[in-house]
Amino acid sequence: GAVVSQHPSRVICKSGTSVKIECRSLDFQATTMFWYRQFPKKSLMLMATSNEGSKATYEQGVEKDKFLINHASLTLSTLTVTSAHPEDSSFYICSATRGTFNTEAFFGQGTRLTVV
Amino acid sequence: GIQVEQSPPDLILQEGANSTLRCNFSDSVNNLQWFHQNPWGQLINLFYIPSGTKQNGRLSATTVATERYSLLYISSSQTTDSGVYFCAVVLTGANNLFFGTGTRLTVIP
Numbered sequence: 001g002a003v004v005s006q007h008p009s010r011v012i013c014k015s016g017t018s019v020k021i022e023c024r025s026l027d028f029q030a031t032t033m034f035w036y037r038q039f040p041k042k043s044l045m046l047m048a049t050s051n052e053g054s055k056a057t058y059e060q061g062v063e064k065d066k067f068l069i070n071h072a073s074l075t076l077s078t079l080t081v082t083s084a085h086p087e088d089s090s091f092y093i094c095s096a097t098r099g100t101f102n103t104e105a106f107f108g109q110g111t112r113l114t115v116v
Numbered sequence: 117g118i119q120v121e122q123s124p125p126d127l128i129l130q131e132g133a134n135s136t137l138r139c140n141f142s143d144s145v146n147n148l149q150w151f152h153q154n155p156w157g158q159l160i161n162l163f164y165i166p167s168g169t170k171q172n173g174r175l176s177a178t179t180v181a182t183e184r185y186s187l188l189y190i191s192s193s194q195t196t197d198s199g200v201y202f203c204a205v206v207l208t209g210a211n212n213l214f215f216g217t218g219t220r221l222t223v224i225p
């Protein structure tokens with residue numbers, strides 16, 4: 001399989017501050033990366049799709065100005081939660097695929113964000 | 117939109133028992149994966165199985181895309197099998213995974 005590394009695994013921040021989460025594909029070039037959010041005891045919900053060198057595509061209801069996504073290289077995508085509030089507390093997890101269609105997706109370890 | 121329903125939602129097994137988890141989806145898909153989410157949240161890839169049958173140790177999976185379902189079999193379950201099992205699909209023409217509702221498995225000694 002392929003390795004996707006996500007950092008940090010856990011972060012606590014104060015309301016109003018911003019938090020950056022990194023997602024790296026360690027042993028392959030990821031054409032496409034995806035960001036998901038998971039609430040306790042719920043399934044994963046897609047937030048956005050990012051393609052290297054282009055703007056991310058956000059799912060309906062996801063605020064692009066609050067969740068900034070940058071995919072500057074084929075091995076790195078970042079999610080920045082801006083002006084975080086307690087309701088942004090959640091588990092965020094990224095995934096990456098080698099190709100664009102019909103390829104297996106691999107997931108990072110996830111980031112548990114707590115906003116106090 | 118697409119619906120991906122998993123059953124049962126919760127399952128408690130005695131160690132050594134066998135089980136079958138089901139994933140039903142409402143639309144045509146190009147890709148289907150099964151994952152095990154461990155207690156720390158990590159998603160572990162079990163199978164990439166858009167169609168057919170695959171086996172890996174005590175686990176096997178079958179996808180019948182024309183009938184829009186997939187099954188995950190766990191044999192001789194162990195306590196380390198506990199966690200949440202998700203199936204996820206990629207709609208025809210899309211490139212992102214859409215996750216099912218999950219099955220929470222608890223294996224007791």
